Amino acid sequence: MDKFDLIVVGAGPGGYIAAERAGAAGKKVLLIEKEALGGICTNHGCIPTKSLLNAAKHFVHGIESAKYGVHFDNPVFKLSEAMAWKRETITGLQKGIAFLMKQHKVEVVFGQAEFPSGRPGAEGFPVIVDGVEYRGDDIILATGSKPFVPPIPGHDLPHVLTSRQILGLEELPKKLVVIGGGVIGVEFASFFSNVGVEVHVVEMMDEICPMMDRGLAGVLRKEMKAVKFHLGARVESIDDSSVTFDKNGEKTSLEADVVLMSVGRRPNIEGLEGLGLDMDGRGIKVDEKMRTNIPGIWAVGDVTGESLLAHSASRMGEVAVANMTGGNQIMRYNAVPWAVYTIPEVAGCGLTEAEAKEKGFNVKSAAMPMKANGRFLAEYGKKAGGQCKVVVDADTDLILGIHMAGGLCSEMIGAAATFIEAELRVQEIKEIIFPHPSVSEIIKDTIWNL
């Protein structure tokens, strides 16, 4: 029986980073993964979608670049080739993770982890994979999440796909209906609409992407010109060739040869029942140090139901490992950035203005259109939408949130996360120099406008 300091279950961005950090700290670590290194993020989520969206971006650019003198004929998008590139990317990243595990002496076992008991024996917690028993002094559960498929009539038809299944297509659909206008739904809508597919998004709420500033969600929706959005619309049924929804009592049927079901994700807690873990409404209940109710068992990432983002999972993994190796860290959610990789991108960090007001802050805010920025204007032109918005606590001059739509804001939002995490005040940020011309200057310029 192999004995480890730490057994990590799940090799997604929560699990493999935790294993890496613990290995780097000198711990003897076992990483158990039932499918593939990198988890959903690398294999069926963040990475494949970004790979496809990059291809779509170049396809659109090639079509729209005549305005600055760049001309091409006969645009053709071949999904099967984009998918091949995507697979090559995934393989490269899996190899990278395998290398990191080796570098930090993390043992990797593939298979389904079973937990015969939550009680540690003298040799630690038992975990069984394919009949082989391992023991760990500490356990990190990083089992992730899976798509939630609501029991709408027709949900089990073969052309109704989850976000994972749709990544297996080799040919473009003709008409795609996306059920659910959250991040996953709008990213796929952006991809397919930009490569020529007719796309409808049906969303039950009155606006897409609930975590976004409502104004920026509207900007995104308007900029996604090729997509038809149906808001405040409840899907009632799906059949072989159509999706029927109800909006204010009126029924509409949309033709669809593929339907994407993207209404949310649920934590993977099957098989953990025997551990006696406390759950809350969303997943495994953890404290701010990532401890579950059972001493020695930690949970990180989507399975906790908190902040379902790859980088949140990674940070949770780091916090858990820090706390089990003599450190004392807490998981802070106030400076978690997020990005939506639509065309155009949207990104944010911290509170929206509405959230800040709801929490009782004395809010000061400023917003600027992206096209006030030199580089943005040079690259996207005066007709392009987009905005930067900064939300500040007027009592302390601390940044509460920064929200952007337009350009490559996913690459700029790291600066915003730094402002919030480092608790910089407005005057301090005014003195930071951003390079000119860069779209990132819009953050500083908006702060000067407060």
Next chain:
Amino acid sequence: MDKFDLIVVGAGPGGYIAAERAGAAGKKVLLIEKEALGGICTNHGCIPTKSLLNAAKHFVHGIESAKYGVHFDNPVFKLSEAMAWKRETITGLQKGIAFLMKQHKVEVVFGQAEFPSGRPGAEGFPVIVDGVEYRGDDIILATGSKPFVPPIPGHDLPHVLTSRQILGLEELPKKLVVIGGGVIGVEFASFFSNVGVEVHVVEMMDEICPMMDRGLAGVLRKEMKAVKFHLGARVESIDDSSVTFDKNGEKTSLEADVVLMSVGRRPNIEGLEGLGLDMDGRGIKVDEKMRTNIPGIWAVGDVTGESLLAHSASRMGEVAVANMTGGNQIMRYNAVPWAVYTIPEVAGCGLTEAEAKEKGFNVKSAAMPMKANGRFLAEYGKKAGGQCKVVVDADTDLILGIHMAGGLCSEMIGAAATFIEAELRVQEIKEIIFPHPSVSEIIKDTIWNL
């Protein structure tokens, strides 16, 4: 005779930002500009080159994107259309600056400023434009710089152009020789080579771009595959159709129908002689508060010969205005980012490893290839070069410098400037969350590798 609190001479990024900040602070401000709002940066520098490089990037992308399923035929680049787009961008930005001046009640006068005397009368310093006299309690000189043309035989032939003149071309040259492999030279080399021009760069030093980490300069040079670099080569003469250089005693002639002379820039100090300003070897001598030797006269931007970058000029303008309006700020150069907008981009902030060692720091450093990053791999593939390098003071764990090549690093370097300016330590940066997948994560990952 109009009397102002502040007269700003030069409406580039040093001058117009100074005028804006002073106007916002309630000062009565006159801005004098001899040509066009925005100065060289907006009209003949940063903005037009970025506009052209963006077009070139899309041209290359359209040609190279077949690898992920995006196909086009018949690529054609029309320089005249790219130049028209560039002009539209410039016009838009000029209007933006004019709006800002109006918003902050800054009066704008076009014409050449003359200085009859450096001595303030009871009514302040006299400045004359087109025979009209204005007076200012304070003067900010922000007169910028111009290209330096060395007296190489043939330098005055009509096809030998400065960076400003080459932006007036309406047709692509067939063979371009760039004299000088600094930032301006390599950006133009990148642009023209990517749209199909045969380009040679002749550089006297042993490597291009002296401010770059030597390793990253080499990465950039290798990634600019279509350009032929001649290093350690001294141009001896230019004639109607060729450029002749000497390398280790051996002469080579390169055919050229256009020659770009980009060996450096010199401060614009003509007409300032009467003021009695102290100069140093580079330009107007200023202290860290941007004061010249004459109380009430300040100088900012390229004319000081310090940090010839648009954003440095803007920050100098802010510092000068803060100090003349009751504040107490100093100009810090340790956290000035820079970016080279070649394909691929290079960006940096702070000291290179070699500079840090030379200054006597106890240096710790780490570097990672860009392709270790998920998004970079998804978008650029495993053959793409690029690197992130972090330089730390091992005694304090403060960041001394961050240097990157590859991807859109110009948009990420703002985070590095923030780390340095806010004096964050390694452990603090490890706890900052960057969005996944973003290329900006490479900064954090490299810091974890220290």
